[in-house]
Amino acid sequence: MPGQERSASRGYDIIGDIHGCAHTLVRLLDQMGYRKVNGVYEHPRRQAIFIGDIIDRGPRIREALHLVRDMVEHGSARIVMGNHEYNALGYCTRARPGSGKTFLREHNARHDRLIRETLEQFEHYPHEWNEFLEWFYTIPLFIDEPDFRAVHACWDSDLITKFKESQGGACIDDEFLHxxxxxxxxxxxxxxxxLRGTDLRLPPGVKITGKDGYVREFFRTKFWADNPITYADVVFQPDPLPEDVARRELTEAERSQLISYPASAPPVFVGHYWMEGEPAPLKHNVACIDFSAVKYGKLVAYRLDGERTLSRDKFVWVDVERPEQPDYPTSEDSVAR
Structure with a gap:
């Protein structure tokens, strides 16, 4: 696909999870100097890199998908798959006879709720939705360039190497999905x-109820922690651990489950984790650019120009302001910063 290859001499703008916030995305692209040419946003010297999760939750999912796909097909952007695009493929793909399932991703109350806005906004455009589902197969799971890497949630070099060997590239197919x-x-x-990250099981009897109401027996972990000692050293999720759990020392078995990202490796960019506050690198070569835009946070980009050490001053963003109505977003009000 033309959008998946571009000269390394260009600057890159890595953009966080959009979740249907199309107006906010337009504001951010405008702020970074992208302009519409023949209906498609482009920059004369730079290329956008979308970190996945274009769909679900927000008010303008269909518009966001068209904007992003047009940019990718035109070559003014690249993209990696998010867990929400993967979830949509599973939710809309029938399981094979004898599997005991109707769909690959079960149609239960939680899964129905996560994809509800997407399906509602495509209700009158079923052919378009089917075309986007087909397009999701063309989205790579990762981008691995000499000067940077991008993946939605976690860079696991061993898994990525084995995946390249088995699939011959960076994309999944129907067999792999099943x-x-x-x-x-x-x-x-x-x-x-x-697409979702690494995790560790909580101690026996300990559970966490997240802000979304989902009860978890695992917690998400960093893939870049150096010499961690306690749970607090590796936890990486919006919902904090109970203080007594955070202070617990990792066992050798738990430490052996963790992966690390080498200090000498190219900068890697992830989304997924609903960050808050002022954008900054997590490590000199690791950055998360998901700052909860659809929850009235920030839509963030990192403007990469070949540097191996990431800098706080290379982040740009648009603040998403809550409309006066208290209900779930039906509009986006954003202010560029």
Whole structure:
């Protein structure tokens, strides 16, 4: 696909999770000097890199998908798959006879709620939605360039190397999608780790109820922690651990489950994690650019120009302001910063 290749001499603008905030995305692109040419946003010297999760939750999912796909097909952007695009493929793909399932991703109350806005906004455009589902297969799971890397949630070099060897590239196909429905399979581990991140099981009897009401027995972990000692050293999620749990020392077995990102590796960019506050690198070569735009946070980009050490002053963003009505977003009000 033309949008997946571009000269490394260009600057890159890596853009965080959009979740249907199309107006906010337009504000951010405008702020960074992208302009519409023949209906498609482009920059004369730079290329946008979308970190995935274009769909679900927000008010203008269809518009956001068209804008992003047009840029990718035109070559003014590239993209990696988010867990929400993967979830949509599973939700809308029928399982094979004998599998015991109707769809690859179960149609339960939680999954119905996560994709509700997307399906509602495409209700009168079913052919378009089917075309976007087909397009999702063309989205790579990762971008691996000499000067930077991008993946939605976690860079696991071993899994990525094995995936390249088995798939011959960075994209999944229908066979891999079906295989990934079994979480314990290689395909399941690839999709869960790269698109949702790594985790550790909480101590026996300990559970966390997240802000979304979902009760979890695992917590998400950093893939770049150096010599961690306690749970607090590796936790990486919006919901904090109870203080007594955060102070617990990691066992050797738990430490062996963690992965690390080498200090000598190219900068890697992720989204996914609902960050808050002022954007800054997590490590000299690791940055998260998801700052909860659809929850009235920030839509963030990092403007990369080949540097190996990431800098706080290379982040740009648009603040998303809450409309006066208290209900779930039906409009976006954003202020560039």
């Amino acid at each position: 295989a990934s429905a079994a979480i314990e399979s290689f395909a399941g581990q690839v999709m869960d780790t790269l």
